[in-house]
Amino acid sequence: MTTVRTPDPPLARDTPAGPRRRDRPDRRRRKSQPQAFAFLTPWLLGAVALTVGPMVVSLYLSFTDYDMFTAPDWVGFGNFTHMFTDDDRYLQSVKVTLIYVLVSVPLKLTVSLLVAMLLNTRRGANGFYRAAFYAPSLLGASVAAALVWRALFMGGGPVNEVLAFFGWHTPSWVDDPQFSLASIVLLGVWQFGAPMVIFLAGLKQIPAELHEAAAIDGAGAFRRFRHITLPMLSPVIFFNLVMEAIHAFQAFTPAFVIGGGRGGPADADLFYTLYLFEVGFQDFRMGYASAMAWVLLAVIAIVTAIVFRTAKLWVFYDDAEERT
Amino acid sequence: MGRTTVRGTKGRGVAALAVVVPLLLTGVAACGSGSGSGDGDVTITFVWWGSDGRANLTKKAVELFQQKNPKIKVQTSFSAYAAYWEKLATQTAGGKPPDVLNVDTRYLAEYGGRGVLADLNQGAGKAISLADVNPELAATGVYQGKRYAVPWAQNTPAMIYDPAAFTAAGADPAKGLTWQQYADATQKVSAASGFAARGATDFGILDTTLEIWLRQQGKQFYTPEGKLGFTADDLRRYWQLASGFRDAKGASPADVTASYNTSPEQAPLGKKLTSSEFAYDNLLPAYQKANGKPLNVAPYPSDKAGETGQYRRPSMFLAVSARSAQQEAAAKLVDFLVNDAEVGKIVGTDRGLAPNLKVRAQLAGSATGNDKTLYDYEAALEPKLGAAPPVPPKGAGAIQKLLQRTYEEVAFGRMSIDDAVSRFMTEAEKGLS
Numbered sequence: 001m002t003t004v005r006t007p008d009p010p011l012a013r014d015t016p017a018g019p020r021r022r023d024r025p026d027r028r029r030r031k032s033q034p035q036a037f038a039f040l041t042p043w044l045l046g047a048v049a050l051t052v053g054p055m056v057v058s059l060y061l062s063f064t065d066y067d068m069f070t071a072p073d074w075v076g077f078g079n080f081t082h083m084f085t086d087d088d089r090y091l092q093s094v095k096v097t098l099i100y101v102l103v104s105v106p107l108k109l110t111v112s113l114l115v116a117m118l119l120n121t122r123r124g125a126n127g128f129y130r131a132a133f134y135a136p137s138l139l140g141a142s143v144a145a146a147l148v149w150r151a152l153f154m155g156g157g158p159v160n161e162v163l164a165f166f167g168w169h170t171p172s173w174v175d176d177p178q179f180s181l182a183s184i185v186l187l188g189v190w191q192f193g194a195p196m197v198i199f200l201a202g203l204k205q206i207p208a209e210l211h212e213a214a215a216i217d218g219a220g221a222f223r224r225f226r227h228i229t230l231p232m233l234s235p236v237i238f239f240n241l242v243m244e245a246i247h248a249f250q251a252f253t254p255a256f257v258i259g260g261g262r263g264g265p266a267d268a269d270l271f272y273t274l275y276l277f278e279v280g281f282q283d284f285r286m287g288y289a290s291a292m293a294w295v296l297l298a299v300i301a302i303v304t305a306i307v308f309r310t311a312k313l314w315v316f317y318d319d320a321e322e323r324t
Numbered sequence: 325m326g327r328t329t330v331r332g333t334k335g336r337g338v339a340a341l342a343v344v345v346p347l348l349l350t351g352v353a354a355c356g357s358g359s360g361s362g363d364g365d366v367t368i369t370f371v372w373w374g375s376d377g378r379a380n381l382t383k384k385a386v387e388l389f390q391q392k393n394p395k396i397k398v399q400t401s402f403s404a405y406a407a408y409w410e411k412l413a414t415q416t417a418g419g420k421p422p423d424v425l426n427v428d429t430r431y432l433a434e435y436g437g438r439g440v441l442a443d444l445n446q447g448a449g450k451a452i453s454l455a456d457v458n459p460e461l462a463a464t465g466v467y468q469g470k471r472y473a474v475p476w477a478q479n480t481p482a483m484i485y486d487p488a489a490f491t492a493a494g495a496d497p498a499k500g501l502t503w504q505q506y507a508d509a510t511q512k513v514s515a516a517s518g519f520a521a522r523g524a525t526d527f528g529i530l531d532t533t534l535e536i537w538l539r540q541q542g543k544q545f546y547t548p549e550g551k552l553g554f555t556a557d558d559l560r561r562y563w564q565l566a567s568g569f570r571d572a573k574g575a576s577p578a579d580v581t582a583s584y585n586t587s588p589e590q591a592p593l594g595k596k597l598t599s600s601e602f603a604y605d606n607l608l609p610a611y612q613k614a615n616g617k618p619l620n621v622a623p624y625p626s627d628k629a630g631e632t633g634q635y636r637r638p639s640m641f642l643a644v645s646a647r648s649a650q651q652e653a654a655a656k657l658v659d660f661l662v663n664d665a666e667v668g669k670i671v672g673t674d675r676g677l678a679p680n681l682k683v684r685a686q687l688a689g690s691a692t693g694n695d696k697t698l699y700d701y702e703a704a705l706e707p708k709l710g711a712a713p714p715v716p717p718k719g720a721g722a723i724q725k726l727l728q729r730t731y732e733e734v735a736f737g738r739m740s741i742d743d744a745v746s747r748f749m750t751e752a753e754k755g756l757s
Contacts (some may be wrong), residue, residue: 054731068417069438088751155579155597171579177736262725265582266732268485281410284434286417 007277060267062291067284079291090292092267095273096181100271101248104188112192116199117229130200136192146187146257150174153258174258177268184254184269195240202236203229234315242307249300252277272296367397368423368650371642373408375587375610378674385667389660396653406587410723414576416440418644423648424657427473429464430720433550435643437718443470444658448651449644452659456680460711464638467715471605473641474662477606479676480634480702481532482621482708484593484611487599493523497600497622500632503565506625513599523574525592525601526581526735528566529728533602536624537562540709541631546565550717552752560745572737580737583729589614593644605701606639606676608683609694621701634708635710639676650680719755726751737743 062079064072083090115133119126139145153159155172163170174178204320206229214224230237259269263278276296280289357451372382379402386398401422403411409431415421416435427435435441444452446463454462463475485497493512495505510523519709527533541551544553569575580597586611593601594614603611605621612619623632642661644654661667668683673695678684688699716723730748733739739747 039543046708068413154583171577172583175579175582177732177738217562260583260585262728265579266736266738267729281413282406283719284413 008284016103058290058293061287062294064287065285066290067141068286069284075287079288080295082288083291083295089267089270089275093263093270093272096268096270097249097251097272099181100185100188101245105241105244105248107185108189108192108244109195109237111189112196112235112240113199113233115192116196116203116224121201130197134193134197137191137196139191143193143253143257146254149183149187149254150258153179153214155241175260177264177266180259180264180268184251184258187254187258188248188251195244198240199233201244206232231316235317238307238311238315242266242304245303245307245312246300249296249303287298337661363396365397366650366653367399368648368653368657369399369401370424371400371408371412371422372402372426373405374402374674375404378402381671385670386655386657386659388664388666388670389657390394393653393656398657417645421645421647423645423650423654425643426476427643429638429641430716430724432465432467432473432641432715433718433720436467436470436715439646440636442646442648442651444474444644444655445471448655451652451655451699453663456682458636458662458679458681461636461638461679464636464712464715465641465643473638473643474658475638475640475679476642476661477639477671477676478636478679478702479604479606479639480637480705481536481602482605482608482634482701483600483624484603484605484608484619484621486615486617487620488617489516489523489599491660492516497625498620500623501625502627502630503625504627507569507572510569510600511572514573517599520591521596522576522580522592522598523600524569524576525584525598526566526570526575526578528563528570528601528731528735529581529584530602531724531727532604533624533653534559534562534727535713536602536633537565539635539713540624540626540628540631544713546714546716546720548714551756552749556745556749559748560741563731563741563745566731566740567741578732578737581735582732593619604637604639604676605698606673608698609673612694621697623705630708632705632708633710634705635674636714637676637712677702678692717756722755723752726755 061072063074063076065075065078066072119130119133136145151157153173155175157172159173160170170176170179173183210228210232211224214228219227250273251271254278255264255269255271255274258264259271259274263270263274272292273296276289276292279285279292351415358379370386374376374382379400382402383400386400390396390398408426412421412425421440437695442449444450449471454474456477457475461475461478464475465471483497487498488495490509492514493509493516495501495509497506499511501509506524513523514521529546538545538554538558543558543669547553566571566575570577570581575581576592576598583595584591587609588603589610590701591601591603591611591614592598594611596615596617601611602624608619608621624630624634642658644651644658648654663680663683665683665686668678668680671678672687673691677698678687687695688703691699720747726748730739730744730751733747734744736740
């Protein structure tokens, strides 16, 4: 994720040079269009060949029965109706993914915001802690992190032993349907570094005067958090929410590695993307897998749209009146 | 602020793609021009599944082939079992399957039946000699009248066990046990370890074990028509048998069973969580290495003396792609790997016994250690081995996973055996239709 910079528009408003400065790039932009397109050509070629093309093919395949070896058979909406009426594993994968999104995203955002607030001070060791907390998310969706997780939470692993020391005897977390999804949620939450860094940047933007003024007026820490930090931070929260929700819907690697490459014990870790992968590349039903991919795309689009819609109610922009 | 961020990301994304895409394109081009050089030399690709150790042996065999056939260059690659099939499916769909490939009996119908594999009874494939291969073993590569593959090695399902633990429990699996004797012995083995480790890995998840158990009763897993060869009642009795082991603490608890993975290193016996496990005999060295104790192989328990239900199993097939432009060179490599005595010596028993009986007899004479154990085991079993079952139908790979999944519901106590059986039967019939 890229760093978040100071928003320019509010500053530009105050300087008289603002409007003129805005004009100049416009003219330049028009002049340099051919060059721009020349520079864009490789990307356009890549986008068409590697993104748009495969997407069109996959849309076509989603209406077919395609085993990857012989020509696809047109089945119309067959794949889509089969999904919702005749495939228990599909519904299981939807359930697992929804639980994961609904539990891990709020948890991750809460943890990352809390840690960001802890680190938003000028104490000496903060640089170290920021780096230390950010590191796990650099590993991102890496196989290594998931393997380590599996080793930590398996039967006889450190987590088991520590809990047993305190008298709580658990089975192998990763191999028990009761716990395995929880261990993947924990892994997701542990990698909270990226939203944390963005929250940190957002926190730095909140003018200290606001807090000082509120404190003088007698507002306690919680009230200041509730009435200053949260509203001022709402655009950042919004951004993080959208990004994390999209990521969570597409989670694959942790479930693949921790669930033993097959959706975990009794399908407890059967994430949507994992089932999609299995159907496409192990069971040779590429048409069905394509249909699943398009449903996922549609769901992510709808969820994102809903979040955007509700944003009006709770996201507070400093320059809201300017945009109308 | 959200806006600036998004714009910044996109801008950088574009820049990155602009750099990456040309690289990708040139990379692809470079790969494309790699094969095929002048002088009548040909390059063929050869892929297999397995571990590093197997890769080293196989590469040595391929080097020998190249020495003897200097005009043929062989490019090899390998991956672990599951990844192998994913990669192969993608390559095949992309129209660039490898020239020579390994096939598993579970996927033979999938690839052969869909025209991906060359019929070796026709054209260049006729150069592959099967004269010295046991005819019953050789027949396993034939599907719907066409020879899509030749066996590269023979193994047989077996019980791999810790002899010390079982001797202490007063049982000798090598001599053959009844299922009841096996159940009693596993309970004693579990008790001896204070139930920290169990006598057996719960076999309710294993399709091979179900198949052998069915064969002991004159039934089969799949009919030649590609349907299930057993009834809901058979499966119920099998799962009751397995659950009996688990309930008596003779077999592994559910979370240990669920960690079972196709590799010996990750399996309960490999991790010392159990003292016996059903697998294939050629995996003995790998299990032994993972477990650390001396292990042995034994025939399956059986209630009818001498009828173990075991068969000569093609542990791995060699096949040639139907789209290969180098059929002759490919067939030459396959013939070499199957019949050359030197190759037999190099690859040893890693995949199982050599398919060529003359080569096998030669090797058996000088075998030592685990190799000797395997030769002795199969030699003793040889008169009792039955014909291999017909090639499993398309979808057999998925049935294996279905069996594991539904049985786990039982083992974790989330579903009754009856419910799990009916779910298995419904889904299996759907998957095979």
